[in-house]
Amino acid sequence: MNNAAPPTDVQNPAVTIIGAGPAGLMAAEILAQAGLRVTVHDHMPSVGRKFLMAGRGGLNLTHGETLETLLGRYQPAEPLLLQAIQGFPPAALIAWCEGLGVPTFRGSSGRIFPGSLKASPLLRAWLGRLNALDVEIRTRSRWTGFDAQGHPCFEGGTGERPEATILALGGASWPRLGSDGLWPAQLPEARVTPWAPANMGFTLDWSAHFRERFQGMPLKRIGLRFAGRTLRGEAMVTRTGLEGGALYALSAPLRQAIADIGQAEIELDLRPDLSAAVVAERMVARPRAESLANGLRKALALPPVAIGLVQEALRAGASPPPVAQLVKALPLRLTGVAPIERAISSAGGLAWSELDARLMLRARPGVFACGEMLDWEAPTGGYLLQGCFSTGVAAARGVLDWLAGTHD
Structure with a gap:
């Protein structure tokens, strides 16, 4: 651990935070509540753009499963990340949200949502609290690196000389929302795991008929x-393949298989609530004169898109397996991953070995990091935001610990 001593002659320390997403704003709140002067910079015209995008389909804050199960969703299972989540677990995040006057509820899947399902009311209440804490937020302010004394620099210059800096620069997915993944150029001394898409779609070689008829159709x-x-x-x-939660949960091993051998073979069970024996029995019992499509619809209640998948598999194989077997184990070959620009999140980022136990960069005393810029990934379902909030809290606590002059 780097034990360089922090400044001790400042009565009201100033902290600069770069990045106004959930991790950066949470760090700002913790530090401002502790009495520090906090300035948050973001190069976009407004804050929390990806946070607002995440709420368009219902803001999934965290998950209500046991903490042990939740921790198992994060890869790699880095001790610093797991400790951060344990230090600010889902219960704390729910209490924080409700403390802003935004009630939450637990969905049937165990996911936790704000009562309105939207991000905008929560962000408005949050920004109101930060304003009351005198947190200064500067938008359209792009970070350009550090000067010779280790102070952060911005386009146009600000003259800031903070006692500590927190980097909350985000990953590389959805760059139009602000996190463009270009920040490694400003940290040439740091080891960064290459970016890769996470929670993304995959490409398949659909037939022209299937693609034109069924693109945009859900498989529920x-x-x-x-x-x-x-x-x-x-x-x-x-149009180019498949996306959605069933694939997102396996995106890391699927991505790795495609990187290793150029493809990933998956199987779909189109009626997981029926046993293979029941499916076979119903298909045998259907009238002989009935078309296959009608038989699948009447006997198994398959929707048109699922029937289309079965027919696609029958056309593709020289000697396809029985239809009942396809319904329960329909093979699909994934040939590639969707671009990171369209991925929900990204894998890769600042290596954990670059950080000490306080999330401070070993090579830059007084500079801390949090959020998606760190090397971790998790499936959708509340885990992504939970990780961002928790590491933001951990980085802020690390700043307070360092400024207090305590060392491990």
Whole structure:
């Protein structure tokens, strides 16, 4: 651990935070409540743009499963990340949200949402609290690196000489919302794991007929199997392949398989609530004169898109398996991953080995890091925001610990 001593002659220390997403704003709140002078910079015209985008379909703040189960969702299972979440767990995040006057509720899947399902009321209440704490937020302010004395520099110059700096620069997905993933150039001394898309779609070689007819159609209540793992969820047929929660939960191993061998073979269970024996029995019992499409619709209540998948598999194979078997184990070959620009989140980022126990950069005393810029990934379902909030809290606590002059 780097034990360089922080300044001790400042009665009201100033802290600069770069990045106004959930991690940066949470760090700002913690520090301002402790009496520090906090300035937050963001190069976009307004704050929390990706946070607001996340709330368009219902803001999933965190998850209500046990903490032990929740911690198992994060990869890599880095001790510093898990400690941060344990230090600010889902219960604390829920209490924080409700303390802003925004009630929460638990959905049937265990996910935790604000009562309105939207991000904008929560962000407004949050910014009101930060304003009351005299947190200064400067938008359209792009960070350009550090000067020779280690102070952060910005386009146009600000003259700031903070006692500590927190980097909350984000990952590399959805760059139009602010996190463009270009910050590693400003930290040439730091080891950064290369960016990769996470919670993204995958490409498949659909036939022209299937693509034109079914793109944009949802596959609901399906099962998905890959490499010995089975889960249930939903997916969406896209023009170039598939996306959706069932795939997002397995995005890391699927991505790795494609990187290793150029493809990933998955199986879909189109009726996971029925056993293979029941599916086979119903298909045998259907009238002989009935078309396959009508039989699948009447006997198994399959929607048109699922029927289309079965027909696609029958057309593709020289000797396809029985239809009942396809319904329970329909093979699909994923050939690639969707671009990181369209991914929900990103893998890669600042290596954990660059940080000490306070999330301070070992090579830059007084500079801390948090949020998506760190090297971790998790599936959708509340885990992404939980990780950002928790590491923002941990970085702020690290600043307070360092400024107090305590050392491990």
